Amino acid sequence: MIFNRANATQKVRPARVELEDGKAYSPEFEDIYATRSGAYGQACHVFLSEGDIPNRWADKESFTILENGFGLGTNFLATLKAWRNDPHRSKRLNYVSLECFPVTDQEIQSLSALEVSEEAKELAKQWPPCLPGYHTLSFDEGRVRLILVFGDSMELAKKLSLSYDALFLDGFSPDKNWRMWNSELLRDLSRYAKEGATVTTWCTKGDVRRALTDAGFALEKKKGFGKKRERLFGVMKAKRTKHILRPINEVIVVGAGLAGANLAYSLTLQGINVRVVDEAAVPGAAASALPWGILHPHFTRDDSPLSKLSREGFFMTRSRLRQLEVQTGECLFKELGCLQMAHKDTIYEDWLKAVADNKPFKIPENYGLLLNRQEASQIVGLELKRGGWYFPMAGMARAGAFCRALIAASAVPYRGNTTVRSIDKKGEKWQLIGEFGEVIDEADNVVVCAATASSDLLKEPHLGLDLLPGRITLLRDTDFGDLKCPVSGEGYIAHMEDGYCGVGATYELPRTGPWTEQKAHLTNLEKLDTLLVDHLPVVVTGAYCGVRAAGSGRVPVVGASVDESRWLSVWNASEHIPQDSKCWENKGLWVLAGLGSRGLSMSVLCAEMLTSMMTGAPLPADPALIKTLAPQRYLKRQWFNGKVR
Template identity: 30%
Template structure:
């Protein structure tokens, strides 16, 4: 089954003794009636070595099957706060097939006042329920919790990385066989390395034998409270029959991404749009010295500098990589922008006013209803309203039903850019003309030549975040980025638009008044040469196009616009043919063509092909199109993890492959092009 079709159900609980959660599906408690917190510390954390687990590691990854109430995570976080050094980081990756709601989580954790600070932080950050990966950051991003909501085999197979320890929790094996079987154990082994620790509350014979069959050495220890025995273990190697061997394999070899050996100290990001700015912020918080370079006179000068950025989810049916990608990006960005406002004090929203996505006809209504039923987004993040309900929400008369997105809004692009780059070394009016690799103590570092200067800039790693201009460099000239020019228009409020309270979206869109003007649009024009991209004139023709779009969705507003007071802005975006960005290491095109030329002959065995070759420490994040403000925060977090050599990535392998920079080249090679 594709990860994007993973099964997902909400927890159904009853309460024992007033506060102990019990699963009605499995008729089992979530933690010991004796003392759940003590059980978490003794059985799980101490079972894998306690604070010794991270004593000599800069990055520690703990995996868990069965997040439940989060008590194991909180017990681990508490000990990590007590004993970790300031430069150490903890990543906790936890699978949950039946997640609790925020209210259920809060009630479950009420007894543990000694955890109040971290408990409350977890409850505040805990995601609204939807399937997939959910990344939460704590302690100035030094503690990361990645929740994998869905079937254990579906989601764990999509996790990229090897852990230092496993907590095998969940309901008792007798009642929950889906969690305790050899297929799951093989996945645990694939995500382990020699020395990976393991701890569990159960000592059932079939569990011990299953874990031993995939390479874990298991010991029985005295159990907690009324349990007679528990187990601890360590992964060594697989010394079993051939059919039981565990293969450490990931995606297709041309999509395999080598791990960065050493975290870089200095990184250059070329391009100060929303993507580059988000990445600069993420890398800086990871302790990297970042230089943000742009040829423009200010940050967010291109398409990222429109008067307002409309932020809303893109609702698509679950079961597609694109749908899961957009849902994951939306939920991460919503949390990211909230935290950014809290941390910087910048007012990054003009209005978080909600958005109405108009539904044109009955066929479209049925399609949207099927999206709603697919649960790709949490239920309170969207709903279908009739024309009357849409009109009440918008504050103006609308004639069609709509999808209502209550958490959508208009981002203040200027304030957002300021918040992201306030502590970053920004070099403006600075055009990078070439990239040259050089060897430095066995590593490939980079020299940047800059126009108007005879002195090269030197960095450990470089990221191209400059849209279609990334193709100007020899190493990245084959990146499949195309150019689209678009114009947005602005107008003064009129009698019919004064009461507009939400974004209205259809064939075009219009925002509520922002600093005395509505923003509406927009045009999309494919460009084929760089000379065309230099023309960013605001034209009457394109105003006319935007007015016609506006007339389709809110004719009562469009007919009263003062045409003499129209304003606008034109910019050029980089996008791709499948509307997914190119994010990851920059591939070596010549080596790819040489290594994979035989694909056109139909040879598809994974073992036949070498891993893809890349330019070491050169990365890209381009092709975001009009979805940059929606998708940049999560993509920046993902790329930051790659650049810093982190094993635990915040996106599933299917999405990682779908945004791989070499995917269009690979399609061509398979066709013999």
């Protein structure tokens, strides 16, 4: 199939790969991926050595490559191998690759070049389902990050957030797949090049050369590889005026729950010295003390930002848990699957219709399956009231142990039993002030991850955090012996540790007055009745309590802290709606809070996003989500509603 300019946006779907004379061939594009013998040679020659990559990453802090067209991943695998074998490699390697038609994990493993078959096995193990959006895979304890972005390159290239050192252009030939080489796309991809960044490709077409030259690359034709006579190499000459972030060397994180512990881990991976302060003796002691919590994505037919965050975040948390399990030898995650049960018949019907209409997109079976009541009951092991989405990769995670493993693995100093009363600016530094007015610590950059205490510490009354106390009722495990995986609907039921089954959880809104223990248990048992057709009489054996902090719209709050009075003075004085600006940010003061009921699925992605905002590392998510998470969004809404001036 040959694309022309009239083709609409391409939707993500699995690649069709056939074997022809031992070569992986795409019947859709009528082109070969590359020969098993030639692909590795081409990757090493055209993209690595002739792209001068090892010389340029030598002894650097980090090196970033952007690629259009992941295919079978040979360029990435060859880069990973070269990086591992190079004693002078950069400390970190970021590899961002855009792909609209992903192959499968089996194809990666069986068709990738022989020289990188070991690396291909590692990649196949982490290979994500064919879902649009961002997938971050990590290698070498997080020092190598592969950000796969599944979608139409032409759309994606307009909204990336990164600066690269090298651009690899390696799609099917322009005659077969014009969209991968058109000048608009090449211009968009060139915008993210650092000054001195290189572009390499085997393609020497006139249109491609002109587009890259117009975008600022100084090109030269060089001797080609194999049967190709020539290839292109170019260096970005255009000056870059984009705001360069001041390098960050040290950060203090206040709070060591899922938010703070994940952030400390993410920042440490970027080579930053982190210190953690918490009023509790050990990490993961407040809401994150949860012994076992459900880690699962959510299905919505509109693919809302919240749904995107929970889906992409789910994969990131799962992968980080797995990585920590290898590092610590501890069990942190049980992949039991999870059923998201429809809590009304109409919702189930709506889901059925969404599947029939492929809304918001076709859901791959290895990610989620919509099951009817009988099928769902069979998988769960108990008779359910309705069917729902079964997510086989979901399961139960040990939240508290996760926090402690993160702090231990990042080897950051943890200062427990230390309550921060306020955070004050002194010169260029932010000082943490303790209970007796003493200075606990100070740094240029402080991140508040103190859940319910965050508004006060940041002096931001309009951060929009709701405090939601909640309780899980603990029942005897043996009364639900047949339960094979957690079920979540209006409430949830799941096996926890030490012989308990958890049913929950309450949302004890402060305006509904203080809840008695009895009211909380009754509410949870009513939730249980909305899930199961029948069950044995239950014995309440205890409860787990915690206080969630939820951001407005149940979306976390992540980003630079806002000086509300400065924000208000700008907004009140302005005749037009002011553009987003850094002028009201508290420079060096940041926040990650409001994870609500989804701390497990959101904390890693939010921590990685904030790390990118602070350091300029490639953003592992759609940049539009930065606005969704912005700390000033609630203040803005209140201002528009005339509730604050």
